[in-house]
Every structure is written in C-alpha cells, then in structure tokens.
Amino acid sequence: MNAARDAAAAQHYPQGTLYVVATPIGNLADITLRALHVLQLADAIACEDTRHTQALLRAYGIDKSSAQLLAVHQHNEAEAALAVVQRLQQGQRIAYVSDAGTPGVSDPGARLVAAVRAAGLRALPLPGASSITTALSVAGAVAHNTESGGFLFAGFLPVKNAERATAVQQLASEPRCVLLLEAPHRIEDLAGALAVLGERPVTLARELTKQFEEISTHPARDLAGWLAGAPQRVKGEFVVLLHPLPSQPDDGADAQRVLRLLLGELPTKTAVKLAADITGAPRNALYAQALQIRQDEGPAD
Template sequence: MSASFASALGAAREAAAAQHYPQGALYVVATPIGNLADITLRALHVLQLADAIACEDTRHTQALLRSYGLERPGSQLLAVHQHNEQEAAQTVVQRLQAGQRIAYVSDAGTPGVSDPGARLVAAVRAAGLRALPLPGASSVTTALSVAGVVAQGVEASGFVFAGFLPAKPGERAQAVATLAQEPRCVVLLEAPHRIAELAQSLATLGARPVTLGRELTKQFEEVVTQPASELPAWLAGAPQRTRGEFVVLLHPAATAGDAGEGLRVLRLLLQELPVKTAVRLAAEITGEPRNALYAAALALKHEDSE
C-alpha cells in the first residue's frame, strides 16, 4: 500500500461506517479514471465491507485494491465483463439472494457508462434485489466540466452521450453526419488506435468546436479545443497526442440555423439537384456549415442506395 493512502482506510471508516449498508444488495462503485486519489471514502469503506467484488478484470482490480491496502483472495473476485456479463450476473444474483453484499467495479470510472454493469444491474433489479450507487469519477462529466460548452439556445442545452462510434469508415461517417444535426453537445469516447480516424470523420464539420480530453486526471493530462477541421493536423503535430484514452466533445453548432431545418431543406433539394448544388443552396438557406451538410448528403444518398 502506498504510504499516502495509509490513513485513508481509517478515514473511510470514520466517515462512512455510520451509514446502513443492507445485506443482499449490489453496490455499484465508481473508481478512479486515472488518479488514485480520486477514490471516495465511501467507496473504500464498501470495498472493505463487501463479501465479494465483481469486476471487469480481476487482475486490474486486484492491483487497484492493493494500492489502497485492501488485500482480497482470488475467490472473492468475480469476473463480470462484456463477454460473460449476462451469465455471470446470475452468479451474483445467487450470492445476493444468500444475503451477501457484492460490490461491482469496472476497470475505471462509473460502471454501466460505456463499461459493463448495465446488464448486471438489470438482472439484479429483475430478481427484486437492490442496486445501490456509489458515485464518483466519470470521464464524461470530468471532460464536460472543463470544456466550456455553452448552449446556443434552449434546444441546445444539455448533452447527448454517444459513446464509441462504429469502427467501419462508412458507418462512422454516417454516424457523424447524423450527429451533425444534433443541436446539443455530443460526448464521444475513443481509443488511441482509432482517434486519428475519428478526427478525420469529424473534420467534415468544419468550424464546429471540438474538445479533446486525453489522459484525464493522469500525469500527462491534456484538454484542447479546436475547430473540427483542424483536429487531424493537431493530432499529427506531436507523437504523444494520439496516446491515451480520449473523451471527445462536439460542441453545439455556433449557428443561428436550426439543425433539423437544415436536414429537411437538404432532403428536399437532393430530390431535384446534384449533391454539390443541393449542399450549397442548403447552406445558404439555413446558415449551417457546408461541410456538415455535405457529410449529411452523402449519408442520405447511402441510405437511398440500400
């Protein structure tokens, strides 16, 4: 255990032990997305208290627990990941029905948010058992808090979480074209080996601001906002810029035009005109970025050809 966490377990007991922690319940525990100090006192207490810990990767979780001085035998770690979640959930349900307290953690952040956990919670609730949240770190809210996202009106308030876009280029381009019509902020996640391809797809959105959050809460954390068209060049500017996990925020479109209206106009024009002419006129009529409309036009043509 790191000496810096030596007093944390005692503090966790002092701060959280007075609360009631019912037996036969699943405790969904958020864990740090990078910086180990971002664990909550209540999370530390429940990880000590639980009869077993279900986790996305037992080796990763064992290392995390040891960082805080929480040694667990292998028999108390249950693998529940995307490949076995539905089946493993039944094992967890049986343990809960026997009166055990089970904590569930994903590899990082809040379970069930582009991580395993949703099917497990659904199975637990379907069995008439309790699932209790222990909130904490989340890459989504972490990135949003420092992106400076400003809504362009009532319709653009809030955000949409889209997670990972499709890996295939055609499907990804179509997804970007659809998201271009979304007036609210869109939150995406991406892995380092695919961030360059995602940036190329987003570049079709022209001047629309995009915030990249890389290695959030870690030593080499980086948060930068660029016009979408400049993302590929920025990523190529230094080798380290494509390393680490990414949160990508597509800001609300800075335009007076209505995104839904732009798509409606584009559809009508495409019925009578070539793509380039339809896009040019739609941009002039609605004030929307020509690149975004062009990407939408290609996606619409693709739909019609299927």
C-alpha cells in the same frame, strides 16, 4: 482505512445488495471514502478484470482473496450476472467495479444491474469519477439556451469507416453538445471523419486526471493536423466533445410576429412582457415596436 471507516461507517449498508462503485479514471487519489469502506466491507467484488482490480485494491491496502473477485465483463456478463444474483439472494454484499470510472455507462455493468433489479434485489450507487462529467466540466461546451442546452452522450462511434461516416453525418445536425469516447488506436480515424464538420469547435480531452492530461479545442477540420503535431497526442483514452451548433441569427421577425398576435388580444404592457418572455427579445425594443404598431393601427390603449 481508518478515515474511510470514520466517514462512512455510520451509514447502513444492507445485505443482499449490489453496490455499484465508481473507481478512479487514472488518478488513484480520486477514490471516495465511501467506496473504500464498501470495497473493504463487501463479501465479494465483481469486476471487469480481476487482475486489474486486485492491483487497485492492494494500492489502497484492501486485502481480498482471488476467490472473492468475480469476473463480470462484456463477454460473460449475462451468465455471470446469474451467479451474482444467487450470492445476493444468500444475503451477501457484492460490490461491482469496472476498470475505471462509473460502471454501466460505457463500461460493462448495465446488464448486471438490470438482472439484479429484475430479481427484485437492490442496486445501490456509489458515485465518483467519470470521464464524461470530468470532460464536460472544463470544456465549456454545454449551452444554456433551450434550443441547444444539455448534451447528447453518443459513446463510441462504429469502427468501420463507412458506418462511422454515416454516424457523423447524423450527428452533424444535432444542436446540442455531443460527447464521444474513443480509444488511442482509433482517434486519428475519428478525427478524419469529423473533419466534415468544418469550423465546428471540438474539444479533445486525453489522459484525464493523469500526469500528462491534455485538453485542447480546435475546429473539426484541424483535428487531424493537431494530433499529427506531436507523437504523444494520440496516446491515452479520449473524450471528444462536439460543441453546440451556433444559434442562428434572429432578424427580429419572429419576435415582432408574436408581439402583433399578443397586441391583438392584450394591453400593450402585458403583450410586451409576454412577447419578451416567449422570444427572449429585449423588452425595451419590443415596447417601442408595440407603440409604433398601435400608432399605425389605431389609438394606443
């Protein structure tokens, strides 16, 4: 704890503040020094599961009494948020942690933070482990062009088969990377539903940061077969990434149309430069087309 105090204690930690603390998603070494300092400093810790959090704190040598652990989970979040707000109004520092990762994304915490902010109180984030960004960083599934860049976080799809199938059909035309989460006892059902996506690459990331971490990419139609290939493959929490839809082939018609419009108003070099910037087509090829168009339509400028 000395290293955490030395690294983090110089920062101001205001009273009457909710500290939203990211915790490891599997590897205990992935805690941040600032998180350790705040967990030690907090007057109370709101958490998804008090027994799980008590074990986590003890692993780091942090001693909190059971009275200092407040259960805030999906079944009592609205009611428990009021108790947290009251403590904050009394000037306490409250840390909130989910069972793993960053609270308030797919785990409970969003309603708690909303209640705190609605009361005019401060919620301060302590970033750290997240299964979402962990999987994204190594899947190579985020495109960088304007049409399919970025990603869509869809979380858990519906449990019922018909509703899940409908959700998959809605996502099938999404050009960006789509990120899903799934539990081990439903991963085979999800793989079956995704089979309709055919050749679209899908990355399965399981047991992230743990000893038996596995990250594997396959065509959607082959996911069920891959999972069935070894019993351990259906174990652990999953992050599932649908890779972006492939870009449609460009026959150059759009670039030529844009070029013709610009040539009607601008000098050749300016028109070529703008057409290349707008369409992404090679400037040399556009310039050759521009010269041909000028030749066909009249004297070049």
